[in-house]
Amino acid sequence: MQQLIYFFQKFKYFLFFLLLQLIALVLTFNNLNFHKSKFVNSANSITGGLYSKASNVSEYWNLKSENKLLSDENNRLKNLLEKNISVSFDKDSTVVDSLIYKQRYTYTSAKIINNNYTKQFNFLTINKGKKQGVGKEMAIINSKGIIGFTDNTSNNYARVQSILNKNSTINARLKHSNYFGTLGWDGNHYNTVQLSDIPRQAPLKIGDTIETGGKSTIFPEGILIGTISKINKGNSADNKVDVTLFNDMSNLGYIYIIKNLNKEEIKLLETQNE
Amino acid sequence: MVVLFISLLFLQVFVLNNILFLGYINPYIYIAFVFIYPLKEKRIPFLFFSFLLGLFVDFFSDSGGIHAFSILSIAYLRLFFVRVYFRKVTADYAFFKLKSESFGKIFNYVVTLTVIHHLIYFSFANFSFHNLSNVILNTLFSSIFTLTLYFLGTYIFTKSK
Numbered sequence: 090m091q092q093l094i095y096f097f098q099k100f101k102y103f104l105f106f107l108l109l110q111l112i113a114l115v116l117t118f119n120n121l122n123f124h125k126s127k128f129v130n131s132a133n134s135i136t137g138g139l140y141s142k143a144s145n146v147s148e149y150w151n152l153k154s155e156n157k158l159l160s161d162e163n164n165r166l167k168n169l170l171e172k173n174i175s176v177s178f179d180k181d182s183t184v185v186d187s188l189i190y191k192q193r194y195t196y197t198s199a200k201i202i203n204n205n206y207t208k209q210f211n212f213l214t215i216n217k218g219k220k221q222g223v224g225k226e227m228a229i230i231n232s233k234g235i236i237g238f239t240d241n242t243s244n245n246y247a248r249v250q251s252i253l254n255k256n257s258t259i260n261a262r263l264k265h266s267n268y269f270g271t272l273g274w275d276g277n278h279y280n281t282v283q284l285s286d287i288p289r290q291a292p293l294k295i296g297d298t299i300e301t302g303g304k305s306t307i308f309p310e311g312i313l314i315g316t317i318s319k320i321n322k323g324n325s326a327d328n329k330v331d332v333t334l335f336n337d338m339s340n341l342g343y344i345y346i347i348k349n350l351n352k353e354e355i356k357l358l359e360t361q362n363e
Numbered sequence: 364m365v366v367l368f369i370s371l372l373f374l375q376v377f378v379l380n381n382i383l384f385l386g387y388i389n390p391y392i393y394i395a396f397v398f399i400y401p402l403k404e405k406r407i408p409f410l411f412f413s414f415l416l417g418l419f420v421d422f423f424s425d426s427g428g429i430h431a432f433s434i435l436s437i438a439y440l441r442l443f444f445v446r447v448y449f450r451k452v453t454a455d456y457a458f459f460k461l462k463s464e465s466f467g468k469i470f471n472y473v474v475t476l477t478v479i480h481h482l483i484y485f486s487f488a489n490f491s492f493h494n495l496s497n498v499i500l501n502t503l504f505s506s507i508f509t510l511t512l513y514f515l516g517t518y519i520f521t522k523s524k
Contacts, residue, residue: 102439109411114432116431121490
């Protein structure tokens with residue numbers, strides 16, 4: 090017993106050091122694991138509050154580009170609306186029955202208050218949380234394309250796992266055909282992501298548009314991602330292509346949170362046989 | 364000490380984390396806490412506060428416990444390097460002042476600790492055996508940036524007194 094106490098006395102600094110290192114390691118590993126990252130993240134009320142104060146100040150510098158983005162989007166949506174009206178005039182009469190129509194997604198707008206894009210595992214923080222109905226695994230997009238999906242929420246803030254995160258995998262497809270693959274990131278450049286596992290017979294051309302495939306419960310189909318910038322000819326098994334993002338991930342402001350209203354039902358159905 | 368702690372933390376997360384010189388080079392000046400913290404204070408609180416500072420930086424930058432791990436490593440290794448570079452024994456710690464040492468010795472001491480910290484940090488941030496050249500390059504450039512900032516800072520603050 091005395092030996093033991095003597096041992097602790099002698100090595101108390103080292104043991105304390107080891108204990109703290111162990112805590113840090115556990116936090117690091119948990120953070121890399123999507124389902125366990127509960128403790129250390131920027132979506133808690135203290136860091137979230139400080140970040141939203143800081144972004145209130147810095148957003149003035151981006152007002153001009155943000156306005157441009159909004160007016161571009163308005164322009165696009167107005168054109169879309171115009172198209173729809175002209176189609177419905179062709180018919181003699183239309184019956185709009187609100188009971189048949191089923192809404193599948195709801196959109197909420199929010200602001201990014203903290204953005205990362207230089208690390209291997211990037212996360213963003215947004216200023217909406219549980220109180221505004223934001224939960225886990227909701228899609229985050231802006232007018233130009235996808236950004237990521239939520240992983241952790243506190244009362245007023247949420248943390249978003251960016252597509253620039255080595256753990257992110259997203260179902261994506263070619264716009265002009267229905268061949269689909271998996272979108273991931275190799276951690277090198279913040280404007281290039283990788284699309285892999287596309288069938289060999291799929292026709293690929295540089296400049297082809299890639300959009301989300303809709304085969305997940307997170308992203309609706311048809312959200313823009315980017316264009317093919319490099320095709321790796323060769324015999325690699327996974328048939329990887331580089332995709333240049335439409336979004337400039339280093340300059341993000343206001344975003345939309347997409348909530349899938351049928352997510353529970355689909356998940357329940359998919360897990361029934363397990 | 365509390366003022367130093369908070370000001371280094373806020374300086375790091377709100378100002379320096381946004382620099383991203385050439386897209387990825389960032390100074391990590393918060394480790395100056397380890398250099399400045401007096402040697403005569405007790406060691407357990409020192410280790411604990413260093414850990415806490417790293418953890419807070421982690422909170423802000425969503426990096427798990429990477430900053431905490433790397434700053435704690437150099438906080439623990441500090442005494443070893445004090446012994447090696449300044450040739451001090453335990454009895455000298457009470458009277459040890461970083462400012463009164465010669466610049467060459469301080470330079471060696473600070474450079475060693477900074478490079479160790481950055482190397483550990485970037486290896487963990489990379490978290491795979493791919494892109495090892497990236498780790499080395501990041502360590503090198505960010506170390507240079509941190510060191511320049513640290514020595515400029517100490518120069519300015521000692522002159523003004």
